[in-house]
Amino acid sequence: MSRIHLQGLTRRFGGVTAVDDIWLDVADGEFLVLLGPSGCGKSTLLRMIAGLLAPTDGRVLLDEADITHLPARERDLAIVFQSYALYPHLSVARNIGFPLRARRWSRDEIQAKVAEVAAVLDLSELVARKPKELSGGQRQRVALARALVRDPGAFLMDEPLSNLDAKLRSSTRAEISGLHRRLGATVVYVTHDQVEAMTMATRIVLLDKGRLEQVGTPEEVYDRPESTFVAGFLGSPPMxxxxxxxxxxxxxxxxxxxxxxxxxxxxxxxxxxxxxxxxxxxxxxxxxxxxxxxxxxxxxxxxxxxxxxxxxxxxxxxxxxxxxxxxxxxxxxxxxxxxxxxxxxxxxxxxxxxxxxxxxxxxxxxxxxxxxxxxxxx
Ligand SMILES: Nc1ncnc2c1ncn2[C@@H]1O[C@H](COP(=O)(O)OP(=O)(O)OP(=O)(O)O)[C@@H](O)[C@H]1O
Ligand SMILES: [Mg+2]
CATH class of the missing domain: 2.40.50.140 (Nucleic acid-binding proteins)
Incomplete structure (x- = not known):
């Protein structure tokens, strides 16, 4: 798995500085959650790590290699978005195997790998179905399986649970946490939901207006907020x-x-x-x-x-x-x-x-x- 280093990462859109000089090291196997209010720059930061958006300034390193200008498809990273973006006409098995077909794996190899990943995510019974025959939570698991099948260096997730109802959210949250523990994968996870952040993160990064407000374990940011912004953001009701x-x-x-x-x-x-x-x-x-x-x-x-x-x-x-x-x-x-x-x-x-x-x-x-x-x- 992989370490990610962000060095002075900055993105401006015209006069708006969406991400402002972020320095951050994501350790191997860490579950790092980017948390903050709407518009604070979470997705912009994740998209720069993914290679979907070029930074105005700064560098992204993956295991010491500078990947700032590497195209997204050449980065050893898997991305899971809020919308599952499954192919509606393909079965669950073919959706999961899609990245491997694109890499010209053989049929047998693909079948074996899909079966393995489907078992990990408890999808084995569903592999013959089409996405429209699945619940929201099952579809999100297929999207996760498709990311997993590539054995990526790290996972980048942008609000993957926000389309799910409260009960599914809670069970899929537990599923992603369990997956993280089993695989020891490096995850960078975007959310504006503090419950997701507190329950899943090994470390939370709080962002406000593109700036890094505090980085710490869930306990550190809750018990010892470094600013009134962090104090007033976490807790229900907040401090x-x-x-x-x-x-x-x-x-x-x-x-x-x-x-x-x-x-x-x-x-x-x-x-x-x-x-x-x-x-x-x-x-x-x-x-x-x-x-x-x-x-x-x-x-x-x-x-x-x-x-x-x-x-x-x-x-x-x-x-x-x-x-x-x-x-x-x-x-x-x-x-x-x-x-x-x-x-x-x-x-x-x-x-x-x-x-x-x-x-x-x-x-x-x-x-x-x-x-x-x-x-x-x-
Ligand atoms: N393509 C763009 N052109 C201009 N401004 C943009 C663009 N993308 C993002 N922004 C601006 O950058 C800021 C950060 O946006 P971003 O999408 O990163 O926020 P976010 O933290 O992901 O918010 P949300 O929780 O609502 O998804 C916002 O002010 C947004 O309007
Ligand atoms: Mg966003």
Whole structure:
């Protein structure tokens, strides 16, 4: 299998920079997910790796070989798109074997390979059917089988599950993950669905406006978002972000706003500083009115089945709380909330970058250089 290196990859369309100076190494056997909102440049980036679109700047390397200018058909990569693009008049077996006929394999060789790949994807019973006699999920598996049959160096997939209903999506997701584990294949997978990203990826690349915002394991990007963009993109509902100020209280630090007062659980000597306070809906807990915390009013309560989400207002900002049903809250109720210091995230309100807070020894005579923005992760 293969390693892919992107070096300063850039694509402009007229005045629009769709992909902006992306540097990225995809390791052998990695399942790398490109995640971001519509229009952030995911497909453009994948199409440049595939060789379907020429970069304006930068290079693509496959196992150290520069393939930037190699035509798509000469790259050792298989591409699976959202639309299955199967040949309607050919049987499943002939659809799967198509790339091999194009390479002039013998009939026997093709038959053996098709049977092998059909078995891997649980399609053996269906090889005689035409695509119109298959369900959406089965068609997508045939498209995967056709990619697999070539034994490519790596798979490139652009939203391959977005045409499937929720149940099929979930089973095909598990199928692709299982396939990845069994084959140890290198996969670059585009989606705007965070559940797909969190469940399938070995690493997630978050893109915003063509730029790389953060790269990390699903746990890293969820638990330690490097920016308000990442914090506000991941999670359902995403992380709450509130305007606040970090203030010293004795030698401890607290984060405060008109209806908010929470200890940060660290000692430091620093002047007051405006921040964006991040806290996930599932990390908020109900507390008593006399305790320090967040004061708000419930606007609506959504029933998600096993859980509920309470949409609240705090001052003139919105805040969501998520927990096991029933939360015991109703529209119009006052709420008093708290969160553990380790679940509070602080961001610079100007740049949106995460702030790294560290305790400063009390004997220090130097003005503390902290808080400071965390170094960029890439
Ligand atoms: N051929 C093109 N000509 C001009 N602009 C383009 C072209 N292809 C893409 N763009 C622009 O580049 C940006 C990135 O598009 P891209 O298709 O890569 O986004 P995406 O992240 O895949 O979005 P989606 O999730 O909606 O598929 C968008 O602003 C888009 O309008
Ligand atoms: Mg796209």
């Amino acid at each position: 709450n972000l509130l305007t606040a100020e970090v203030v010293p209280d004795g030698d401890a630090l607290r984060v405060r706003a008109a209806d908010l007062d929470l200890p940060l659980g660290i000692t430091a000597d620093t002047p007051p500083r405006p921040v964006a306070l991040g806290v996930r809906p599932e990390h908020l807990r109900l507390t008593t009115p006399d305790a320090a915390g967040i004061r708000g009013v419930v606007r609506t309560v959504e029933n998600l089945g096993s859980e509920e989400v309470a949409h609240c207002v705090v001052g003139d900002e919105r805040l969501c709380l998520r927990g096991a049903r029933p939360l015991g809250l109703h529209a119009g109720d006052p709420v008093h909330l708290t969160a553990a210091p380790e679940n509070l995230h602080l961001f610079d309100p100007g740049s949106g970058r995460r702030l790294a807070w560290q305790p400063v020894p009390s004997f220090s005579h130097h003005p503390p250089p902290l808080p400071h923005p965390a170094p960029s992760p890439i």
